[in-house]
Amino acid sequence: MKKTLWMLFICSFLAAGCGKAEDVQKEKAKSQEEGANAKQEGETKEAWWERDPEFYEPQDLPRDLTENEQYLMRMPGEFSGDQYDGQAAVQKLKDLPTDLTAEQYAEAILKLTAEDYHEEVQKLIKFDPAVEASGERPDEEIEEPAMGGVHYAILLDASGSMNAQNKSGTRMEEAKSAIMSFIDVLPKESTVSLRVYGHEGTGSDEDQARSCISTETIYNGGKEPDDIQSALKEVKPAGWTPIGKAIAETRNDIPEDAGSAVIYVVSDGIETCDGDPVKEAKELAAEGVKPIINIIGFQIDNEAQKMLQEVAKAGNGEFTLANSRQDVEKYWQEEYQRLMDAWEEWKNESLKEVHNQQQELLKEAQDLGQSIMDKSQTEFQRAEDLQQALSQEGIQDEYDLTNKVWSILYDRQQKIWRYGYDTGNEKWREAYDGGNKVWREIYDEGNHKWQEYYHKKY
Template identity: 35%
Template sequence: MNSFYVKVVSGLVVFSVAIAGCSTPVSKTEEGVTAEQNKETKKAYATEVEEMLKEGPGKYAGDAYHKENANKELDTLPKNLTGEQAYQKLVELFAEDYQPYVKKLDAFDTTYTVSGDPGDLKTPSGKQLNVMILIDSSGSMAGKVDGFSKMTLAKNAVSRFASSLSTHANVSLRVYGHKGSNADKDKDLSCKSTEVVYPLGKYDQQMFGKALDKFKPTGWTPIALAMKEAANDLSKINGPSENLVYVVSDGIETCGGNPVQVAQELNKSNVKAVVNIIGFDVDNAGQKALQEVAKAGGGEYATVRNDEGLRRYFDTQRMKIWEKWLMWKVRNTRSIIHQFVQKKGELQRLTFSGHGVDKLSSTESRHMKDALSHLEDSGKLSSEEADKVKELITNRADKIDEYRKSRYDSIMELLEENKKKIREIVEKKGKNKMDEYDTN
C-alpha cells in the first residue's frame, strides 16, 4: 500500500511538472499592454462640467483634426478596451478647447454706458454748467425804452434768467463801466472798472437781487476788459465744466479794447467759453460790431429792442438747454438699446446654437462618435463597452449644453435687468432736467 501511495504521488508530481511545462508564457509585449491598460484606467476623466471644459484641447481639437491620422493612432490601441479606457482616450484626442469662450463669458460686461455719469449729472455732457453774465453799466443804459430805463429792463431780464437756471448750475454777475461817469474826465476811471458783484456759485434770489442793486448806469463801455476778467475767473475753476458767457450791452466797445480778440481767446483757451452777445437797442453799426464779437466767441448775437425781446431771448436760452436735455435723453435711450442689441449678439455668438460653445460641443461629439465607430469596426472593444462610451459622450454633451444655456440665461437676465435700471435713470434724469428748464 505504501508503495502504491508513493507511485501515485510521484505521478502527480510528474503530471504537475508536465502541465507547467505546457503553459503558454506571457510575452513582454502583452505585459506592456496590460500595464498600459491599467495606466489608462487610473486616469480620471472629468465628470463635472467645470472640469470637462478644462480637459481640452485634445491632440486633434479644432483645426488640428485629421480623421485619417486619428484613426491610425486609434489602431495602435490594444483590444478588449473597457468603455472607460476608450472614452478617456477619446477625450485626450478630441476634447475641444472651451477656455477662450469660458473666459469671455466670465468677463462678459453686463453694464451700459451713457454720456455723463447718471448718478451726478450736471449738464447733458456731464460737466459743471457755469453761466457768467456781464452787464453794461455805461451811461447810455440810462436811456428809456417803453417808459423804462434800459438798465431796469436788463436787470429784470437777467434776474429772471438766473432764477430759471438749474439748481446744479453756477451763475455769476459781473458789471463793467460802473464807475466815474461818461464824461471825458472820468474815461480812464470808467474804462478800468469791472467788478464781480455776484461771485460764481448757486443762485440765491435775495443775494442776487442785492447784487443787481449795487450799480447804476454811469460810465463808458469796457467790454474787452470785462471779458478778459471773466476769463481769469473761469481759469480758476477745477474740473470739467461747460462755460457760457452772456454779455448784455447797448453799444460797442468805447475804451479802446479789442473785444473780438478777447472773445476768441475765451473760446479757444482751456476754459472753452461760449460768448453770447445781447445787443439791447443797438444801432446798425453797433450790431455789426457786436456780431463779430459773438462770432469770435463761438456764440450767437441777438438784437432786442424792448422788454419783450429780452424775455424772449432768455426764454430761448432756457429752451436750448431744455432741448439739450431732450436730445441727451433720446440719444442715450437709443444708445442703451443699441448696446443691448450688440451685447446680446455677442452673447449669442459665444453660446447660441451653432455658435461658440455649442458649435465646439457638436464638433467634439461628432469626432468622438466617428472615432468610436472606428474602434468598434476594428474590434478594439465590444458592443457592450461601446454603449458605455456612447453614454459617456452623450452625458458630456448634455452637461456642456446645460452649461451653455445656463450661462446664456443668467447673463441675459443681468443684461435685461441693467438695461431697465439705466433706462429708468436716464428717463428720470432727463425729465427732471427738462422740467427745470420748461418755459411753460
Template identity: 70%
Template sequence: MKRILFVILAAGVIVAGCGKTQETETKKEPEPDQSVEAKATKATKETKEDTWWEKEPEVYEAADLPREMTEDEKGLMRKPGEFSGDKYDETAAIEKLKELPDDLTDDQYAEAILKLIAEDYHEEVQDLIKFDPTVEATGSRPDEEIDEPAVNGVHYAILLDASGSMNAQNKGGTRMEEAKSAIMSFIDVLPKESTVSLRVYGHEGTGSDADKERSCASTETLYSGGNDAKKIQSALDEVNPAGWTPIGQAIAETRNDIPEDAGSAIVYVVSDGIETCGGDPVKEAKQLAAEGIEPIINIIGFQVDNEAQQLLKEVAKAGNGEFTLANSKQDVEKYWKEEYRRLMDAWEKWRNESLREVEAKRRDLLDEAEGLGRSVMDKSELEFRHAEALQSALSKEGIVSEDYNTGKVWSLLYDRKTKVWRYGYKTSTSAWRDAYEGGSKAWREIYHEGSHKWQEYYHKQ
C-alpha cells in the same frame, strides 16, 4: 523623468582547480525559443507607459480670468482629439482603437474614445467666464458739451453796460430798467448751486469829455457769490446809467470774478453800444477765452446800431460765444428761452442717441451669450455622435472581449455630453439674463435722466 535600466548579465562560472591534470567546465543551458506572440506581448508591456490611451490629456492654460474656474470648466480646457470636429475620420479612428488591449475598464474605454474625438471648448469657456454684461452709453451728456455744464463748478458772469445811453427810453421803460428785469428773469432759472457775479462798467462820472477818464476807468463787481436773487436784485438797484463804455476793460477784469475752482464759466455781456474808451474788447475776449477754464462770452446787443452790432459780433466770436440782438425786454427774455430750448434739444438728442446705442449693445451682448452657449451645445452633440459610433465599433470590430459592456460605455459618453450641454445652456442663459437686465436698467436710467433734464429746461423757459 529619465528611467535608468540596470541590466545584470549572468556569465558562466569557471571553476579551475590548482592541479595540472584536473579541469572542470560549467556550461550554460540554452534559453528556450520565444514565439512572435510572446515577443510582441513583452514589447507591449515594456512600452505600456507610452501608449496614447493612458496618457493624461493635454490642457490649455487659461489667463486673465476674473474668477477661478470650476472643476467642470477645467475639464473642458482639454485640447481636442486627433479626430475632433471636421477632422473626424471614422475608419482611421477605428484603426486607432484596434491598438487598445481587451482588458480595459469601461471608464478607460470611454476615456480612450474621448481622447480621439473630444471637441475643443476652451475658447467658449474662457469667453463665458470673461463675459461682461455691462451696458453703457458712450455719448457725452449735454452738460459736458454745451453752455450749461454740470451744475457744480459753473460760474455765470454778467457784465452790465451802465453807460449814459442805457438811460434811453424804450417801450417798457428805460433800456436799463428792461435789462435789469431781463437779468433777474435769467437769475431765477439758473441752477441754485451755481455761482454768479455781477459787474458793471461806465457807471461813474458822466458822458462829458471832462469825465471820460474817470468813467472809462469805472468797472466794478457789485456782487459775487451763490445764486441769491435778493442780493443780486439789491446790487442791480444801485446801478444807474452814467458815463462812457469801457467794454474791453470790463471783459479784461472779468477773470477776477471767476472763482479759481470753477469748472467752466459763461460770460453774458449786456450792452447797447460800442467801445468808447479806446479799449480793444476783441483782444480782451480772445485772452479771456484762452484761460484754463475756457469761458464762453455771449453778447446781448440791446438796441444797437449796425456799427455796434459788427463790433459786438466780433467780440462774441473771439470769446467762442454768440451775438444776439435785442430791442426790448421781451427780446432779451426770448434769448434766455432760446438758450434753454437749445438745452432741451441737446438733452433730447442725447437721450435718444444713447437709448439707441444701449439697445444695440444689449442686443450684441444677448447674441454673444446665446452664440457661446449654442457653440458649446452643438459641439457636445457632435462629440457624442462621433463617440457613439466609435463605442459601437469597439464590439463590432472585435476590438474588445465579450465582457465589454456596451451600454455602460454608452452611458458614460452620454453623461459627458449631457454635462457639457447643460454647462453651455446654463452659463449662457445666465449671461444672457445679466445682459438683458443690465441693458434694460441702463435704458431706463438714460430715459429718465434725459426726460428729467428736458423737463427741467422746459419749465425754465
C-alpha cells in the same frame, strides 16, 4: 593504415557537426531572450487608452474655475472637430483588450472623440456684460450745460441811458429781470460773476473821468439766485459806458480752476470812454480758459450795433439785438432751445449706441453657449458610433457593459450641454438686463434735462 585514416575522417566530421549544432542552439537562445525582453518592454510601455487625459491651464481669469469648468478644460481627442475619421477611429479601437471596464472603454472613446471647449469656457468666464454710452453729455459739448468747470460772467451796462423808459419799465429793470431768468436755469454747479460798469458819477462831462474808470464786481460765487438778485437791486443807472475796461477787468472774475467761461455783455450803447472793446475782447478770448464773449445789444442804434458785432466776433461769440425785455428773454430762450436740442441728440445717439452694444453682447453670449452645446452633440454622436463599433467588432459585447458605456457617454454630453445652455443664458440675461438698465437711465436723464430747459423756456 587505411583504417586509421578512416577513423580520423569520421572524428573530424563529427566534431564539425557538433559545433554547428551548438551554434544553432545559442542563436535560438539569444532570439528567445530578445523576444522576452521585447515583450517585457511592451508590457511596461503605457498603451494609448491607458494614458491620463491632459487639461489646459488657463491664465488671467477673473476667478477660479468651478469643478465643471475644470472638467471642460480637457484637451481634445485625436479625431476631434475637423480631424474626425470614423474608419481610422474604429481601427484604433481594435487595439483595445476585451476585458476593460465600462469606464475604461468610455475613456478610450473620449481619447478619440472628445471636443475642445476651453476657448468658449474662458470667454464665458471673462464675459463682461457692461453696456455704456461713450458719447459725452451735452454739458461737455456746448457752452451752457452744467459742468463744474464752467464760469458764467455777466457784464451789465449801468450807464445813464439804461434809465430810459421802456414798455414794462426802464431798460435796467428789464435787463435785470432777463438776467435773473437766465440765472434760474444755470446748473447748480455753476460759478457766476456779475460785473457792472459806468455805475458811478453822472453822464456829465465833469464826471466822465470818474465814470469811465468805474467797473465793479458786485457778485462772484456759486449759483445763489437770492444773493445775485440782492446785488442787482443796488445797481442804478448813472454815467458813461466803459465797455472795453469792463471786458478787460473780467479776466479777474474767472476762477483760476475754471475749465471754460462764457461771458454775456448786456449794453444799450457804444463805448464812450475811449476804450477799445474789440481789442480787449480779442485779448481776453486768447486767455488760457478761452472764454466766449456773447453780446446782447439792448435797444441800440446802428452805430452801436456795428461796434458790438465786432466785439462779439473778436470774442468768438455771438451778437444778439434786443429792443425789449422780451427780446432779451427770447435770446435766453434760444439758449435753452440749444440745450434741449443738445440733450435730445445726446439721448438718441446714446440709446442707439447702447442698443447696438447690447445686441452684440447678446449675440456673443448666445453664440458661446450654442457652440458648447453643438460640440457636445457632435462629440456624443461620434462617441455613440464608436461605442456601437465596439460591439460589432466583438471587442465589447456584453449587453450590460454596452449600456453602461453608452450611459457614461450620454451623461457627459448632458453635463456639457447643460453648462453651455445655462451659462450662455446667464450671460445673455446679464447683458439684456444691464443694457436695459443703462438704456432706461439714459432715456430718463435725457428727458429730464430736456424738460428742465423746456419749462425754463416756456
